[in-house]
Amino acid sequence: SQQGEEDPQALSIQEGENATMNCSYKTSINNLQWYRQNSGRGLVHLILIRSNEREKHSGRLRVTLDTSKKSSSLLITASRAADTASYFCATAGNTGKLIFGQGTTLQVKP
């Protein structure tokens, strides 16, 4: 079963605009991780945010976590064509599993 649910499923923006993706989950977590996947290849880790953290930054990426709402968001600022990919959130709890959502497909038009 998929715990993380991303919203929207697909997003199309112009280069230079910001992209925001949301993730909701159902059970308590130790951390939440965001990954990027290009064209059905391996996933690339973007950011890991722990349950006691509220916000993390990495370059043009900003991730927030609201454990009371069981939700997280990923913001990509000043998007580039190279950011075109699928983005997944994944939650790690006490179940010994890493559970991925269905993903958001982002298209950045030059």
Next chain:
Amino acid sequence: ETGVTQSPTHLIKTRGQQVTLRCSSQSGHNTVSWYQQALGQGPQFIFQYYREEENGRGNFPPRFSGLQFPNYSSELNVNALELDDSALYLCASSAGTSGFYNEQFFGPGTRLTVL
């Protein structure tokens, strides 16, 4: 530092056959996890190995089995292949303790097609 590698890249099998997929973890990583990703879906956790022991398993039947070797490389074996087993199989390694407390480093995947 060598990243996570997987072999083969692509594989075609027929229903009922058995398949073995291989993964070499990143240098210094002692934990390996396997995932199945169907087309258009997110990866689904199969199982994790930590220091040669299975440590956590997803909702996959026993015909999905694995091994981890002393050098921390790993194999995924699938018996009695079914058409629905067609997917991208991803391996990921991480350092430190078992579980998912640290980032996962993924390999490029093996694309399995079952006819």
